[in-house]
Structure formats: C-alpha cells, structure tokens
Amino acid sequence: MDYQIALIPGDGIGREVIPAGVKVLEVLAKEFQFGLQLTEFPFSCAYYRQHGEMMPADGLEQLRPFQAILLGAVGAPNVADHVSLWGLLLPIRRQFEQYVNLRPVRLLNGISSPLAGRTAADIDFLVVRENTEGEYSDIGGRLFTGTDREVVVQESVFTRKGVDRVIRFACETAMNRPARHLTSATKSNGIRFTMPYWDERFRAVTADYPDLRCDQFHIDILTAHFVQHPDWFDVVVGSNLFGDILSDLGPAVAGGIGVAPSANLNVEREFPSMFEPVHGSAPDIAGQGVANPIATFWSIQMMLDFLGEAPAGAALMAAVEKVTGDGFLTRDLGGSETTDSFTERVIGSLS
Amino acid sequence: MDYQIALIPGDGIGREVIPAGVKVLEVLAKEFQFGLQLTEFPFSCAYYRQHGEMMPADGLEQLRPFQAILLGAVGAPNVADHVSLWGLLLPIRRQFEQYVNLRPVRLLNGISSPLAGRTAADIDFLVVRENTEGEYSDIGGRLFTGTDREVVVQESVFTRKGVDRVIRFACETAMNRPARHLTSATKSNGIRFTMPYWDERFRAVTADYPDLRCDQFHIDILTAHFVQHPDWFDVVVGSNLFGDILSDLGPAVAGGIGVAPSANLNVEREFPSMFEPVHGSAPDIAGQGVANPIATFWSIQMMLDFLGEAPAGAALMAAVEKVTGDGFLTRDLGGSETTDSFTERVIGSLS
Numbered sequence: 001m002d003y004q005i006a007l008i009p010g011d012g013i014g015r016e017v018i019p020a021g022v023k024v025l026e027v028l029a030k031e032f033q034f035g036l037q038l039t040e041f042p043f044s045c046a047y048y049r050q051h052g053e054m055m056p057a058d059g060l061e062q063l064r065p066f067q068a069i070l071l072g073a074v075g076a077p078n079v080a081d082h083v084s085l086w087g088l089l090l091p092i093r094r095q096f097e098q099y100v101n102l103r104p105v106r107l108l109n110g111i112s113s114p115l116a117g118r119t120a121a122d123i124d125f126l127v128v129r130e131n132t133e134g135e136y137s138d139i140g141g142r143l144f145t146g147t148d149r150e151v152v153v154q155e156s157v158f159t160r161k162g163v164d165r166v167i168r169f170a171c172e173t174a175m176n177r178p179a180r181h182l183t184s185a186t187k188s189n190g191i192r193f194t195m196p197y198w199d200e201r202f203r204a205v206t207a208d209y210p211d212l213r214c215d216q217f218h219i220d221i222l223t224a225h226f227v228q229h230p231d232w233f234d235v236v237v238g239s240n241l242f243g244d245i246l247s248d249l250g251p252a253v254a255g256g257i258g259v260a261p262s263a264n265l266n267v268e269r270e271f272p273s274m275f276e277p278v279h280g281s282a283p284d285i286a287g288q289g290v291a292n293p294i295a296t297f298w299s300i301q302m303m304l305d306f307l308g309e310a311p312a313g314a315a316l317m318a319a320v321e322k323v324t325g326d327g328f329l330t331r332d333l334g335g336s337e338t339t340d341s342f343t344e345r346v347i348g349s350l351s
Numbered sequence: 352m353d354y355q356i357a358l359i360p361g362d363g364i365g366r367e368v369i370p371a372g373v374k375v376l377e378v379l380a381k382e383f384q385f386g387l388q389l390t391e392f393p394f395s396c397a398y399y400r401q402h403g404e405m406m407p408a409d410g411l412e413q414l415r416p417f418q419a420i421l422l423g424a425v426g427a428p429n430v431a432d433h434v435s436l437w438g439l440l441l442p443i444r445r446q447f448e449q450y451v452n453l454r455p456v457r458l459l460n461g462i463s464s465p466l467a468g469r470t471a472a473d474i475d476f477l478v479v480r481e482n483t484e485g486e487y488s489d490i491g492g493r494l495f496t497g498t499d500r501e502v503v504v505q506e507s508v509f510t511r512k513g514v515d516r517v518i519r520f521a522c523e524t525a526m527n528r529p530a531r532h533l534t535s536a537t538k539s540n541g542i543r544f545t546m547p548y549w550d551e552r553f554r555a556v557t558a559d560y561p562d563l564r565c566d567q568f569h570i571d572i573l574t575a576h577f578v579q580h581p582d583w584f585d586v587v588v589g590s591n592l593f594g595d596i597l598s599d600l601g602p603a604v605a606g607g608i609g610v611a612p613s614a615n616l617n618v619e620r621e622f623p624s625m626f627e628p629v630h631g632s633a634p635d636i637a638g639q640g641v642a643n644p645i646a647t648f649w650s651i652q653m654m655l656d657f658l659g660e661a662p663a664g665a666a667l668m669a670a671v672e673k674v675t676g677d678g679f680l681t682r683d684l685g686g687s688e689t690t691d692s693f694t695e696r697v698i699g700s701l702s
C-alpha cells in the first residue's frame with residue numbers, strides 16, 4: 001500500500017518533532033514495506049506573518065485528498081490564539097468531521113508516575129473527547145462594551161448527532177478492551193441544559209451495549225479520581241472541554257504531555273484524520289533541539305494503526321519503550337537526551 | 352460578641368458532620384467567650400419529599416438576618432440535581448451575592464499526599480472561585496426534541512461586575528500572602544468569547560497591583576501542573592466551572608475531599624456568607640457514622656475567621672492537626688476513626 005500523508009510541522013517544537021517523526025516513518029516504511037508519499041505544508045504562524053492567514057483560502061481543499069495529516073503544533077507568542085488555532089487547527093478538526101479525539105494514557109516502560117507507588121498496571125486508559133462542537137463554539141458576543149455594564153455571552157451547542165456518535169465510538173472502543181468499562185464525564189448538577197442532555201444520550205446509547213459496565217462522574221470529582229484512583233478507569237468519554245482537560249490531566253499522571261499522543265478521527269473515513277502530539281508549540285524551548293519526540297512517535301503509531309499498518313506501529317512503540325526502559329529520556333522526563341539522540345536510539349532499536 | 356448562625360445540615364452525611372461541628376463550636380464558644388445563637392433549618396431533600404420544595408418560598412428571607420450559614424451537604428439519590436441544588440444551594444450562593452468561593456488547599460499534619468515525595472511545604476494554595484455567574488447559568492434550551500436533529504444550547508454569561516470583583520478579591524488575598532503570586536485559570540484558546548474577556552479583565556484588574564506576580568494557564572495544562580508542580584501555586588482564580596474543577600483536584604493532591612473546606616463569601620457583608628465542606632451528601636456512606644468531619648471543622652475555622660474570631664479558628668485547626676499528626680484518621684484517609692471518635696479527640700485536644 002501507498003499512503004498519502006500531509007505533514008504540517010507548524011510552529012515552535014512542531015518543526016523539530018515532525019522531522020524526527022518523518023525519519024522514523026521512513027525507516028518503518030522500508031522495514032514493513034509500505035509506500036509513503038509525504039507532502040509538507042507550510043501552514044503556520046510564520047506563514048501567517050507573510051500571508052495574513054494561517055493557510056490559503058483553499059487550504060482545506062489541498063488537504064482533503066490525503067489519507068492522514070500529521071501535525072506538529074501551532075501557535076506563536078505574538079500571534080493571537082483566535083488567529084492561529086481558529087485559523088488552522090480547529091477548522092481542520094471541524095471541517096473534516098474529526099469528531100473523535102482519541103487520547104491514550106499509559107505509563108510507558110522506564111517512565112515513572114508522579115503518583116506514589118503507581119505502576120504501569122495502574123495507569124492504562126483512553127480518553128475519548130468530542131472534537132467538533134460543545135463548549136468550543138464561535139457563537140457569542142459582547143454588550144455594553146467598555147462600560148461597567150459589560151456582559152459577554154458564549155453559547156455551548158450540543159447536538160444529537162454530535163453527542164451520539166462520539167459516545168457510540170467510545171462504547172465500541174470499550175467493548176474491544178478486556179475491562180469493557182466506560183466512564184462518562186459530566187457536570188449535570190451545575191450546567192443545567194447541555195450536561196443533563198449529555199447524560200440522557202449516554203444512557204440511551206449505552207443501552208445498546210448491555211455487556212458494558214458504565215458509570216459517570218461530575219468533572220470536578222473525576223479530576224480528583226484521576227489522581228487518587230487512576231486504576232478505576234478504562235475508557236472515559238467527555239465533551240470537547242471536559243475531554244480536553246482530562247487529556248492533559250491523564251498524561252500528567254503518566255509522565256507529562258511530552259509523551260501524550262492524539263488521533264483526531266473521522267471514523268467513517270470520508271475525510272482525512274489528523275494525528276498530533278497533545279503538547280503545543282512550546283516557544284520557551286523551541287530551537288534548542290530538546291523537545292521530546294515521544295508524543296509524535298506515539299501519534300504516528302496511532303496513524304499507522306488507523307491506516308492498517310498496526311505491526312509497524314507496534315514495532316515503533318516497542319522501540320520507544322526499549323529506549324525509555326533502558327533509561328534514555330529527554331529533559332522533560334529528567335534525562336539528557338536531545339530530540340535527535342533520542343530519535344537515533346529509537347531507530348537503532350527498530351532494526 | 353454574639354453570633355447568629357443558621358445551620359442547614361441538609362442530607363446524607365451533612366446530618367452527621369454538622370452535629371460534629373456544632374459540638375466543636377460550643378466548646379470553642381465557652382473557651383473563647385463568644386456567644387452563639389444556632390438556629391437549625393430543615394431545608395433538604397427530606398423536606399422536599401414532604402413539601403414539594405427544598406425550602407419554603409420565603410426560605411431566603413428566613414436566612415437573611417443571619418451572619419453566617421453553616422451547610423452540610425444537599426442531594427439524595429432519588430431527587431434530581433436540578434431540584435436539590437438549583438432549589439437550595441445555588442440560589443443561596445446567588446441571591447446572597449456570595450461571589451467568592453474560597454477553597455484553601457493545604458497538606459495537613461499527618462496526612463500524606465498521593466504525589467510521590469510531596470510534603471506540606473509543596474502544597475499550600477488557595478482556589479478563589481467565581482460563585483454566581485459564568486458557566487452555571489439557567490439560560491438555554493432544546494430544539495427538535497426527541498428527533499435526530501435535536502440541538503441543545505447553554506449560555507455562559509460573564510459580566511464586568513462579576514469578573515472584576517472576584518479577580519480583585521483574589522488580588523487582595525494574594526497581596527496578603529508572603530508569595531504574592533496570583534494565577535488565572537483560562538481557556539481563551541478554545542472558548543472564544545468569554546475566556547478572552549476573562550483574560551482582558553485579569554490584565555486590567557491586576558494592573559492595579561504592581562507588586563503581585565501574575566501568570567495564567569489554560570485549564571487543561573493547569574490541571575496537569577497541579578499534579579506535577581503543586582509548589583508553583585499560591586492563589587489561583589477561576590470562573591465558576593474552572594474553580595469548581597480546581598477545588599476538587601487541589602484537595603485530591605492534599606488528602607481528598609473529606610478534608611476540603613469552603614467559604615462562600617459576600618465580601619461586603621450585605622448578606623450572610625455560607626460555609627460548607629466541599630464534599631457532597633455521600634449517600635454511599637451516610638448513616639454509618641464514618642464521615643470525615645475535618646472539612647466541616649476547617650469550614651468552621653473559615654467562618655470564625657470571617658466573624659472576627661480568628662484565634663478560636665486557629666485553635667480548632669491546631670487541635671485537628673494535633674489529632675491527625677498523632678495518626679488518628681477517619682476511613683477515607685486510611686484510618687479507623689469514626690465521626691464521633693475523631694470529634695471527641697479534637698475536643699480533647701482543644702482544652
């Protein structure tokens with residue numbers, strides 16, 4: 001098979017981890033004998049500074065033919081978030097109906113949890129985040145601007161279609177895991193319209209899966225449980241905002257966001273899916289060559305899995321865990337490996 | 352001085368921890384020579400089952416003359432949250448303009464953190480939560496009910512008055528602490544109208560405090576930092592929802608919500624303020640006499656502080672930490688003390 005993959009290194013450390021990922025991908029393609037057509041797109045804050053927009057007007061059209069997008073990170077200190085993120089990242093997620101943001105949390109070999117006494121046996125779950133609607137809407141506005149009476153409103157929008165499909169995906173995913181356990185993140189005791197609706201649809205959709213063990217927690221106590229009882233969780237489904245929070249908190253108990261991968265999935269494959277590390281462009285360390293490429297490698301494993309090259313993905317993660325297990329870690333994990341040296345070690349362990 | 356205090360034990364373990372609190376309060380009143388007029392109100396889910404409402408129509412009027420309200424917990428498994436919470440807890444917070452929800456997080460003597468190697472020196476911060484507006488609004492609704500086209504919307508409402516006053520309180524509070532450090536919880540990269548407004552007002556209000564060290568984090572990475580770097584924080588200010596999340600997560604790194612206190616403050620004292628443990632009614636353990644009363648005792652300390660009886664409050668917490676420091680803990684903390692036996696030990700340590 002030949003895979004068409006769009007690369008968007010983006011900004012900051014995105015420009016360091018994506019090249020590392022490409023190196024690894026090329027080794028895997030040789031070893032596992034699949035074809036790779038990598039096309040790089042310059043869409044980024046640098047592009048914005050030159051062209052006044054993050055990507056050309058037909059940017060999404062350019063990306064559409066690809067089977068997958070591998071994105072580094074977007075954002076720069078002097079570019080407003082509503083420009084960088086709402087001009088690139090969020091439109092890709094939405095326009096390509098990447099309605100599942102899948103974020104695994106697992107304690108890798110050789111990485112220790114900040115939680116006392118917790119081992120890999122305790123930390124192994126998946127956050128399934130709704131990725132197109134909910135709290136991230138662009139509906140809202142301001143009244144009485146600049147006065148004491150100023151009022152700002154923001155609409156959250158939940159739809160039957162949007163809620164059901166992500167919960168259904170979470171059910172299917174949980175059914176394929178040994179524990180068959182699905183947890184819903186809610187806040188229906190405080191957020192009076194959308195969250196009771198989320199609960200109602202959670203009950204309705206999960207009713208089709210009698211073999212699934214289902215429970216729900218309000219987001220406040222759920223974050224506490226992530227710290228006190230990470231072993232309670234298997235698959236956790238949440239709205240756009242709650243999933244966002246849980247998928248940074250989860251990695252924090254498993255070594256930090258230098259490690260955390262994500263897959264933005266258009267499950268039906270009508271549009272390209274996007275794979276990206278959870279971390280941002282990290283301007284504070286960009287250019288130093290010290291970024292941790294694990295989050296990108298793990299995202300590549302998710303991409304390979306999605307493309308049908310699961311053995312190659314598994315080999316990649318085995319190589320990563322061989323290296324971390326041998327004690328070679330980047331700076332964010334307390335080690336002294338650079339992006340390059342770590343990548344070379346992974347490639348060395350691959351072959 | 353004579354203090355008029357309204358007691359609302361409420362439901363579940365609220366009916367166990369409030370009586371424990373009353374015992375302690377009465378001992379303190381004798382020892383520190385202040386007068387106490389305690390008036391108990393039956394407002395609860397039990398009351399609802401008899402009267403069809405959580406409190407009488409003039410319930411708030413009945414509470415208004417009091418200087419403080421001490422509340423246990425509200426909620427029962429067979430009563431909908433929108434009945435129990437929106438019929439009692441949330442109206443009190445709102446109608447009495449208790450716009451600050453103050454929630455200290457500190458590792459008490461003898462209690463260990465689930466975070467490896469973290470001691471009391473690392474965990475000592477305050478969450479200041481907006482408590483009247485924001486994401487907890489009752490504006491919203493549903494369209495195309497029961498069909499595939501179903502849409503549910505929910506409005507978040509942020510006002511200049513609401514945002515400024517809680518940030519200003521946080522600034523004043525931080526200025527009175529040695530570290531003079533204030534962190535804002537935001538999500539302006541994803542939530543496009545209200546959160547950039549929050550950031551804007553944070554900049555405007557903190558400009559009046561040049562001696563304050565200010566920073567901000569998006570809520571997703573902030574939850575990660577609470578786990579990875581609890582020592583980074585001093586005072587953390589957040590919206591109603593973000594403050595709610597952080598004030599369950601904070602206690603999780605400091606021994607759990609069995610310990611966590613809160614003060615719902617009407618800073619100007621035009622209306623009564625309310626003091627309550629962060630935990631809920633805990634129907635799973637209610638009636639067993641094993642609830643941890645520390646959250647209530649600590650809330651009482653906050654109440655005494657607010658009333659002007661700081662020495663009595665300090666004595667109470669010293670007694671609590673004497674008992675925990677001697678290794679006497681309730682079940683939630685891995686010990687075998689009951690609500691009663693723990694309370695007796697605290698009283699024993701008081702005199």
Ligand SMILES: CC(C)[C@H](C(=O)O)[C@@H](O)C(=O)O
Nearest residue numbers: 189190220436440595629631
């Ligand atoms: C019970 C619920 C509505 C409440 C809240 O979210 O405010 C509780 O979680 C709290 O923190 O006091």
Ligand SMILES: CC(C)[C@H](C(=O)O)[C@@H](O)C(=O)O
Nearest residue numbers: 085089244278280540541571
């Ligand atoms: C950058 C930001 C808009 C984004 C999000 O909140 O979705 C990020 O935090 C993520 O998790 O991918």
